[in-house]
Amino acid sequence: xxxxxxxxxxxxxxxxxxxxxxxxxxxxxxxxxxxxxxxxxxxxxxxxxxxxxxxxxxxxxxxxxxxxxxxxxxxxxxxxxxxxxxxxxxxxxxxxxxxxxxxxxxxxxxxxxxxxxxxxxxxxxxxxxxxxxxxxxxxxxxxxxxxxxxxxxxxxxxxxxxxxxxxxxxxxxxxxxxxxxxxxxxxxxxxxxxxxxxxxxxxxxxxxxxxxxxxxxxxxxxxxxxxxxxxxxxxxxxxxxxxxxxxxxxxxxxxxxxxxxxxxxxxxxxxxxxxxxxxxxxxxxxxxxxxxxxxxxxx
Amino acid sequence: xxxxxxxxxxxxxxxxxxxxxxxxxxxxxxxxxxxxxxxxxxxxxxxxxxxxxxxxxxxxxxxxxxxxxxxxxxxxxxxxxxxxxxxxxxxxxxxxxxxxxxxxxxxxxxxxxxxxxxxxxxxxxxxxxxxxxxxxxxxxxxxxxxxxxxxxxxxxxxxxxxxxxxxxxxxxxxxxxxxxxxxxxxxxxxxxxxxxxxxxxxxxxxxxxxxxxxxxxxxxxxxxxxxxxxxxxxxxxxxxxxxxxxxxxxxxxxxxxxxxxxxxxxxxxxxxxxxxxxxxxxxxxxxxxxxxxxxxxxxxxxxxxxxxxxxxx
Amino acid sequence: xxxxxxxxxxxxxxxxxxxxxxxxxxxxxxxxxxxxxxxxxxxxxxxxxxxxxxxxxxxxxxxxxxxxxxxxxxxxxxxxxxxxxxxxxxxxxxxxxxxxxxxxxxxxxxxxxxxxxxxxxxxxxxxxxxxxxxxxxxxxxxxxxxxxxxxxxxxxxxxxxxxxxxxxxxxxxxxxxxxxxxxxxxxxxxxxxxxxxxxxxxxx
Numbered sequence: 098x099x100x101x102x103x104x105x106x107x108x109x110x111x112x113x114x115x116x117x118x119x120x121x122x123x124x125x126x127x128x129x130x131x132x133x134x135x136x137x138x139x140x141x142x143x144x145x146x147x148x149x150x151x152x153x154x155x156x157x158x159x160x161x162x163x164x165x166x167x168x169x170x171x172x173x174x175x176x177x178x179x180x181x182x183x184x185x186x187x188x189x190x191x192x193x194x195x196x197x198x199x200x201x202x203x204x205x206x207x208x209x210x211x212x213x214x215x216x217x218x219x220x221x222x223x224x225x226x227x228x229x230x231x232x233x234x235x236x237x238x239x240x241x242x243x244x245x246x247x248x249x250x251x252x253x254x255x256x257x258x259x260x261x262x263x264x265x266x267x268x269x270x271x272x273x274x275x276x277x278x279x280x281x282x283x284x285x286x287x288x289x290x291x292x293x294x295x296x297x298x299x300x301x302x303x304x305x306x307x308x309x310x311x312x313x314x315x316x317x318x319x320x321x322x323x324x325x326x327x328x329x330x331x332x333x334x335x336x337x338x339x340x341x342x343x344x345x346x347x348x349x350x351x352x353x354x355x356x357x358x359x360x361x362x363x364x365x366x367x368x369x370x371x372x373x374x375x376x377x378x379x380x381x382x383x384x385x386x387x388x389x390x391x392x393x394x395x396x
Numbered sequence: 397x398x399x400x401x402x403x404x405x406x407x408x409x410x411x412x413x414x415x416x417x418x419x420x421x422x423x424x425x426x427x428x429x430x431x432x433x434x435x436x437x438x439x440x441x442x443x444x445x446x447x448x449x450x451x452x453x454x455x456x457x458x459x460x461x462x463x464x465x466x467x468x469x470x471x472x473x474x475x476x477x478x479x480x481x482x483x484x485x486x487x488x489x490x491x492x493x494x495x496x497x498x499x500x501x502x503x504x505x506x507x508x509x510x511x512x513x514x515x516x517x518x519x520x521x522x523x524x525x526x527x528x529x530x531x532x533x534x535x536x537x538x539x540x541x542x543x544x545x546x547x548x549x550x551x552x553x554x555x556x557x558x559x560x561x562x563x564x565x566x567x568x569x570x571x572x573x574x575x576x577x578x579x580x581x582x583x584x585x586x587x588x589x590x591x592x593x594x595x596x597x598x599x600x601x602x603x604x605x606x607x608x609x610x611x612x613x614x615x616x617x618x619x620x621x622x623x624x625x626x627x628x629x630x631x632x633x634x635x636x637x638x639x640x641x642x643x644x645x646x647x648x649x650x651x652x653x654x655x656x657x658x659x660x661x662x663x664x665x666x667x668x669x670x671x672x673x674x675x676x677x678x679x680x681x682x683x684x685x686x687x688x689x690x691x692x693x694x695x696x697x698x699x700x701x702x703x704x705x706x707x708x709x
Numbered sequence: 710x711x712x713x714x715x716x717x718x719x720x721x722x723x724x725x726x727x728x729x730x731x732x733x734x735x736x737x738x739x740x741x742x743x744x745x746x747x748x749x750x751x752x753x754x755x756x757x758x759x760x761x762x763x764x765x766x767x768x769x770x771x772x773x774x775x776x777x778x779x780x781x782x783x784x785x786x787x788x789x790x791x792x793x794x795x796x797x798x799x800x801x802x803x804x805x806x807x808x809x810x811x812x813x814x815x816x817x818x819x820x821x822x823x824x825x826x827x828x829x830x831x832x833x834x835x836x837x838x839x840x841x842x843x844x845x846x847x848x849x850x851x852x853x854x855x856x857x858x859x860x861x862x863x864x865x866x867x868x869x870x871x872x873x874x875x876x877x878x879x880x881x882x883x884x885x886x887x888x889x890x891x892x893x894x895x896x897x898x899x900x901x902x903x904x905x906x907x908x909x910x911x912x913x
Binding site for chain 2: 379
């Protein structure tokens, strides 16, 4: 009996010690992890907009985050947007499925906490009242320079050949693509994994909305001259006129598939197509509602 | 044999549960059509042609995007007035569920709403097949190799290890799922995943050991010695980590663990069959034993690559 | 029952005589799965080194307090703790490397080599000896992983540590996972060959 007690006692002490060590490590590293994630995302977003370490973004550029939710009340579904207002506070605008304005509720949340999903949901639920549930849909970042809209950043996730492909897409005011970055994927290395290569991603650059709506994948090989323009280091060796001419020539063409990875290429193409189409549709509705209701947003 | 039949029957019932929860009154059946822009609906009773063939009566959207209405081009009702084929302007994304509402389907003017998705049972089976063949834990994910090479010398050891392992992994995966959903997640203790999962595995092994010793000593004599090896197996902790990462529900976790165990058994059996014959072959001394086993495993891995991209459902 | 080897001898022992991958044939999973590049092998090697050293030292420190009947659970608990710690540290400070290693960092807890080492060495020896033995084992593992990574990266991608050496990709399939099996098998055969030649030379 005494034996079992000693065992239990020592085991419990060991577990507690272990728990303390892990808990301490967790507290120390969690902050660093979140910070790193944030910095990485910022870096990717700015590079999509054309800025880099060599060409930093000017002070006048600002990023405004808009969060979209699905609000359900019983059987009724509505779409809700958490928006930053001109005066620094936040507002939750609810729109019904056909695009008509439903309600606007102020949301009480400090700016630093708005990036945390848990805090955000709680604050929104507190403001819209009881009897409703919300489900997070996605996030859009509106980029302004000196108060005028210049671009939109769309983080998005869609099914790939294997599981999901996470991306950030940058579009300009007319919804042509400024750039595409693959954030995470589980495609096969050397085959589908090549979607992260410049000669694939950069094919999407510059495509206007009308082309994107009908975008397909071609299984023909990539023309040599187009390849030279797609890869940055090769592009620097050509003169600007030549680059512009080739880009114009291929602007409305379909996407050239990766060798041995047609399905991954199609997955990315269809995913981007859906993202842009849905965004264009929703933004039109949101802008109309914001204008009608005279909601003062900083973009 | 009897026990296996009973187990299979139990499995069949368990798997049928989620499917039966999706029946509807007015709609007998619904599925995606053969073309990639079609949905086929079968009605429980004869449907009114005027109502059904009018696209204006329909509201279709993807489950997660209720504000984006999909454009319906035409609806064609079959000769027996029970099956309708909906044709859309754009190809459908069949991997997500679609919600379809038909207005005025019944005399009283009520609308019928139903969901079209790939069959859940099919999804569950696809997880099983994935863990078994496409993402076989030994040949595609390279886990559990130490034990694999150790116990694949003879067919008997292979079978013993395989079955013991499947038993332990199913039980510990279910327990890990409970722990994860009801203790780790709600309290934000995700960083304790590794400790808790390995603890549960040890517990399961200990429990199986004790139970087997008392209940079926003959079985224990055959398989008991492999129990200890189970803990040293990478797969046993990989499965709970995966089901936590992917947020699988109970049925999906069960399928994953079953597939993992089954895949391991399959790999062991295949490997042992080859190794038994290799003992009699003329292998150069430098390659005898483990090196040639690795090369054979590599060939199996190469063969299993052929399953990549297999999608039955 | 303290070992009479010096620290240096302990380390060398871990790298050569009792190399976990090639001689003891343990911890094969990462050897096959992760050794696609030298950098990957290096990073995982560091992680294993960390876990091995800290676990060995912890067990050696507490060896008189651990009740013999709960030896194995205690080892498992210790290893799991340190694996969790290194997992969090890597995720926080080296995210790209961590992403490449994926699930394998968490799987260190199942590596037989660490438990075996604790059972055979750390629970009997002093903290100092355990420390150096841990370093030896960790370095042996790292060396094995890096050697594999070197071969696979060079033949598969034509690079070493990311630097383009060959300018083309000779045999791309070497970085595909299944080639890991071939590589390990071939390397083991190679080690066997050296041993046979060495023995033959000694006899002569």
